[in-house]
Structure formats: C-alpha cells, structure tokens
Amino acid sequence: MAYRVYDFDYGTPTQILFGKDKIERLPEVLGAFGKKVLLVYGGGSIKKMGIYDRVQSLLKDFEIYECPGVEPNPRVTSADKGAALCKEHDIDVVLAVGGGSVLDCSKLICAARYYDGPAWDLVLDNAKATKALPLVTVLTLAATGSEYDAAAVISNLETQQKLPFMCPLTYPKVSICDPTYTFSVSKKQTAAGCADMMSHIFEQYCVTDSNLVADGLCEAILRTVLGNGKKAYDKGDDYEARASLMWASSLACNGICGTGNSFQAWVCHGIEHELSAFYDITHGEGLAILTPVFMRYSLNDRTVGRFATLACRVFDVPFEADLYAMAEKGIQALERFFASLNLPRTLREVGITSEEHFEAMADSAIAHWDFSQAIRPLDKNDVLEILRRSL
Numbered sequence: 189m190a191y192r193v194y195d196f197d198y199g200t201p202t203q204i205l206f207g208k209d210k211i212e213r214l215p216e217v218l219g220a221f222g223k224k225v226l227l228v229y230g231g232g233s234i235k236k237m238g239i240y241d242r243v244q245s246l247l248k249d250f251e252i253y254e255c256p257g258v259e260p261n262p263r264v265t266s267a268d269k270g271a272a273l274c275k276e277h278d279i280d281v282v283l284a285v286g287g288g289s290v291l292d293c294s295k296l297i298c299a300a301r302y303y304d305g306p307a308w309d310l311v312l313d314n315a316k317a318t319k320a321l322p323l324v325t326v327l328t329l330a331a332t333g334s335e336y337d338a339a340a341v342i343s344n345l346e347t348q349q350k351l352p353f354m355c356p357l358t359y360p361k362v363s364i365c366d367p368t369y370t371f372s373v374s375k376k377q378t379a380a381g382c383a384d385m386m387s388h389i390f391e392q393y394c395v396t397d398s399n400l401v402a403d404g405l406c407e408a409i410l411r412t413v414l415g416n417g418k419k420a421y422d423k424g425d426d427y428e429a430r431a432s433l434m435w436a437s438s439l440a441c442n443g444i445c446g447t448g449n450s451f452q453a454w455v456c457h458g459i460e461h462e463l464s465a466f467y468d469i470t471h472g473e474g475l476a477i478l479t480p481v482f483m484r485y486s487l488n489d490r491t492v493g494r495f496a497t498l499a500c501r502v503f504d505v506p507f508e509a510d511l512y513a514m515a516e517k518g519i520q521a522l523e524r525f526f527a528s529l530n531l532p533r534t535l536r537e538v539g540i541t542s543e544e545h546f547e548a549m550a551d552s553a554i555a556h557w558d559f560s561q562a563i564r565p566l567d568k569n570d571v572l573e574i575l576r577r578s579l
C-alpha cells in the first residue's frame with residue numbers, strides 16, 4: 189500500500205441546486221430545454237408529500253406527460269414504457285422526482301428515447317447509447333448519489349439480472365436537492381441510505397493505493413454519516429442532519445472521493461446487485477450485511493494497515509502495535525453504528541435462508557465486475573465464501 193496520486197480524468201456537468209424551496213427554480217431550469225416534460229415518479233410518496241401538486245402548479249405553463257409507478261430496484265419494463273412515451277409525445281426533457289430508483293430508471297428512459305429497440309439492449313451494451321434526452325431531477329431520498337452521477341442500475345425480472353447502465357450522456361443537467369423533501373423518508377430507508385453512502389466511500393477507500401486528498405474527502409463523508417445518521421433516524425425532520433446526509437450522499441458516489449486512487453473494484457456493490465437481482469432486497473440493507481464480512485475477508489498482512497487507518501481516522505480507534513486488533517475494532521464500531529439503525533446483520537434477516545442461488549450469483553458477479561484488482565483480489569470461490577459468511 190502506498191500514498192500516490194494516479195492520473196485521472198474527472199468532470200461532472202451536473203448543477204446542484206441545494207436547499208429549502210429550490211424547487212421554485214424548476215420552471216426556469218426546465219424552460220431551457222423545452223415545454224414538453226415527461227414526469228417520472230415512483231409508487232406515490234411524492235403525492236403524499238405534496239411535491240406532486242407543487243410540481244404541477246409550478247409547471248402550469250408546460251405540457252406534462254406522466255410515467256408513474258417506477259419500482260424500487262427499477263425494472264427495465266418501466267424504462268421501456270417511459271421511452272415509448274417520450275417517442276410518442278416528442279418529449280423535450282425528462283423530470284425525475286424521487287429516490288435513486290426513479291432517477292436511475294429516468295436515465296435509461298433518456299437514452300432509450302433515441303434507441304430503436306428494447307432498453308435492455310442498452311444495459312447489456314452501454315456503448316449502444318449514443319444520444320439522450322436532458323434529465324432534471326428532484327431528489328427525495330439521500331442514498332445513491334444518482335442525482336450527481338451518470339450511473340443507473342436496472343433490474344430485469346425475466347433474466348433475474350440487475351446490471352449497471354453507465355452513460356455519461358445521462359448525467360442530470362440539474363438536480364434539485366431540498367433536504368426537507370427527505371423528512372418523510374422511513375426509518376428503514378434512512379438507515380439503508382446511510383449504509384449505501386458509506387459503502388460508496390468504502391468502495392473507493394478500501395483500495396491498494398490512495399492519496400491524502402481522496403482520503404480526506406472519504407473520511408469527512410464517513411464521519412458526516414456517523415454523526416448524522418442516527419439523528420435523522422430518530423428525528424426525521426432534523427434539517428441539519430437531513431441536509432448533511434443529502435450532501436454527503438451526492439458527493440459519495442460521483443467519483444470525486446476516489447479520484448487519484450488505484451483501481452476501485454466495488455466488490456460489495458457487485459455482490460449486492462446479485463442479491464437484489466435474485467431476492468429484490470433493499471440495496472442498502474444488502475450492503476450493511478456484506479460490508480463487515482467483506483472487510484474481515486479482505487484482511488491480510490498487506491491490507492491490514494489500510495483497515496487500521498480507517499479504524500483510527502474514522503472510528504477513533506487508538507493506535508496500537510497490533511494492527512489486526514485495530515482493524516477489528518474499527519469493523520466492530522461500524523457494526524455498532526449499523527445496529528443503532530436497526531440494519532440487518534445477516535442474509536437470513538432479509539429472507540435469504542439458503543445457498544440456493546449463490547453459485548449463479550457468484551458466476552454473474554465475476555462475469556460483470558473485475559474483482560481481480562480488489563484490495564484483496566477475489567475469484568468466484570471468494571465471492572461464494574463472502575456470501576456464505578453473510579448467511
């Protein structure tokens with residue numbers, strides 16, 4: 189392990205409008221792209237919260253078409269439906285209002301609008317996306333960072349796959365992040381969101397070589413989640429806690445925190461997407477289960493220093509000569525934090541009680557992700573072992 193800054197290309201075209209009532213800027217923001225808007229949303233939370241009515245009244249001079257009902261772990265069928273609406277009505281701009289699932293689905297809708305075929309083709313081969321409609325988002329759940337990145341994760345129930353769709357054309361043009369919109373997020377989703385944003389950081393931090401700038405960013409975000417997660421969990425309308433989590437989540441997944449670090453394998457995400465694909469579990473809960481297992485599995489003489497550093501700088505574990513003891517104390521502190529948010533510790537707790545699909549999951553994870561350069565390089569058997577230890 190070494191400190192060094194590797195070369196990188198970095199840039200994000202997304203403008204973030206952060207703060208209470210920033211939604212008032214929506215007409216100006218959308219107006220730059222046209223009048224015909226496809227409004228994409230989920231199962232109805234935005235109606236309960238009053239955001240739907242607010243959007244309708246702000247956009248009274250626009251022509252709005254709707255694509256409701258996007259599922260958590262969004263299905264490709266929803267993207268196909270949205271893309272068909274865009275084609276039929278010659279939509280100018282897509283407005284996604286919701287959490288990561290709504291935003292992710294909208295990204296695929298934007299690209300599939302210009303593709304002559306099923307949206308799933310674009311997921312299987314991201315290079316087939318050559319053009320996309322502009323996307324504007326209104327975020328209602330702090331977790332994925334989808335409002336500030338070019339990633340989407342799409343599920344296909346027919347093939348039991350959940351795969352990334354990475355397309356720089358689908359960076360949101362503007363994302364409106366009003367922390368008060370997350371006041372109504374349930375305890376379960378608040379906790380899952382915390383686990384997700386922390387995992388995004390661990391994926392970038394637990395690497396072979398890092399640099400001090402990246403470390404500082406990562407550690408600040410982890411400390412922010414540790415300091416505010418429980419506050420938001422206990423008191424949903426704690427503005428400062430919600431605001432801190434919202435900004436932390438946006439920064440955690442747009443690449444900035446890992447810039448200049450060595451290869452980032454995203455092991456927990458690669459494995460979790462398989463769990464979600466087969467069992468439709470909540471992404472952040474899957475990560476909360478896998479992360480401590482992954483960390484302990486990754487410990488060896490070459491990597492222990494990295495986990496001891498994490499323990500010391502983020503979890504305030506005092507320095508001691510036994511680095512393994514330090515690393516273990518850090519992992520235990522993380523487990524205590526997850527427990528304080530009532531996150532599950534085992535796959536059994538989320539209804540996965542057997543190894544039935546582990547082989548298929550491990551095959552798929554290895555086929556779609558490169559774990560060969562992970563902090564501890566992993567092959568299929570290692571993935572199987574991580575899954576078994578998570579049961």
Ligand code: NZQ
Binds near residue numbers: 230337374
């Ligand atoms: O469907 P609605 O009615 O909107 O309800 C949602 C949903 O039931 C609800 N919710 C959202 N905002 C709310 C709210 N309920 C009350 N008040 C609010 N303000 O919360 C439930 C979960 O929503 P979802 O969007 O699924 O959650 P999240 O934001 O955690 O997104 C998870 C998805 O994003 C993917 C995950 O794999 C998963 O499919 N990811 C996307 C990433 C990206 N684009 O970069 C990276 C992540 O690692 C992740 O893989």
Ligand code: ZN
Binds near residue numbers: 385387388457471
């Ligand atoms: Zn995630």
